[in-house]
Amino acid sequence: MRIGVFDSGVGGLTVLHALLRQLPAADYIYLGDTARLPYGSKSQATIARYAVSSAHFLVEEQGAEFLVIACNTASALALEAIKAAVPVPVLGVVETGANAAKSASQTGDVLVIATAATVQSHAYSLACRERGLRAYEKACPLLVPLVEEGWIEHPVTREVLRIYLAELQQEAAQAQMCADTLVLGCTHYPLLRKEIERVTPSLKVLDSADVTAQQVAAALQGSRVQGAGERRFFATDSTEKFRKMGERFLGSPMGGVTLVDLGG
Numbered sequence: 001m002r003i004g005v006f007d008s009g010v011g012g013l014t015v016l017h018a019l020l021r022q023l024p025a026a027d028y029i030y031l032g033d034t035a036r037l038p039y040g041s042k043s044q045a046t047i048a049r050y051a052v053s054s055a056h057f058l059v060e061e062q063g064a065e066f067l068v069i070a071c072n073t074a075s076a077l078a079l080e081a082i083k084a085a086v087p088v089p090v091l092g093v094v095e096t097g098a099n100a101a102k103s104a105s106q107t108g109d110v111l112v113i114a115t116a117a118t119v120q121s122h123a124y125s126l127a128c129r130e131r132g133l134r135a136y137e138k139a140c141p142l143l144v145p146l147v148e149e150g151w152i153e154h155p156v157t158r159e160v161l162r163i164y165l166a167e168l169q170q171e172a173a174q175a176q177m178c179a180d181t182l183v184l185g186c187t188h189y190p191l192l193r194k195e196i197e198r199v200t201p202s203l204k205v206l207d208s209a210d211v212t213a214q215q216v217a218a219a220l221q222g223s224r225v226q227g228a229g230e231r232r233f234f235a236t237d238s239t240e241k242f243r244k245m246g247e248r249f250l251g252s253p254m255g256g257v258t259l260v261d262l263g264g
Contacts, residue, residue, distance in 0.1 A: 110182075113139075152191050
């Protein structure tokens with residue numbers, strides 16, 4: 001099985017890291033569309049165009065047989081366009097997060113932290129509503145740059161998390177919600193999971209990377225074989241920067257990263 005994993009940058013490597021634990025024998029092709037990030041500042045039409053071109057590259061040029069959209073913004077705003085554009089199964093991190101929340105929550109009330117673009121799309125609220133859940137979303141724009149700076153256990157990051165999560169729980173309580181589950185709606189956030197769990201001991205924290213990998217493994221159950229597959233990495237800009245930062249997200253050496261031009 002050849003699995004394509006797509007993100008606008010390096011965050012989706014947390015999903016790949018989790019996939020490697022679940023399905024180590026699969027072949028993986030990872031594409032980081034670094035030349036065109038951040039997706040969050042673009043229109044929905046532009047995001048869809050970028051995401052579809054990336055999907056075409058992974059499926060038509062690299063032979064991916066299953067596509068994982070490890071980008072919350074693309075999953076929120078372009079998933080249907082991607083599914084219509086390629087002839088292989090496509091799974092996005094928003095739907096996997098909502099599926100996991102449905103299984104985990106006892107009260108039916110769910111909290112979500114994500115980037116501003118993902119929150120503005122209300123994709124998690126809609127996906128949760130379709131599954132009979134209520135969701136309260138909060139944008140946490142400082143977390144991505146802190147993670148990319150490598151400040152995972154830094155006192156500044158701990159304080160930022162404490163403020164964001166206290167505000168989130170207070171706002172949810174004012175909305176008369178009894179939340180028992182917190183969805184990490186950004187692929188950077190799994191690196192902060194331990195710190196988040198420390199701040200919110202009363203909540204079940206759902207890691208978007210882990211739950212996505214589990215659902216991919218379930219979908220491909222008949223494809224499990226022993227051994228280790230091939231990994232290939234592509235970026236649309238700054239391959240050396242991508243490799244250095246990406247190894248922190250992947251948790252292992254990446255080897256070479258190939259530069260690819262997908263146009264404007």
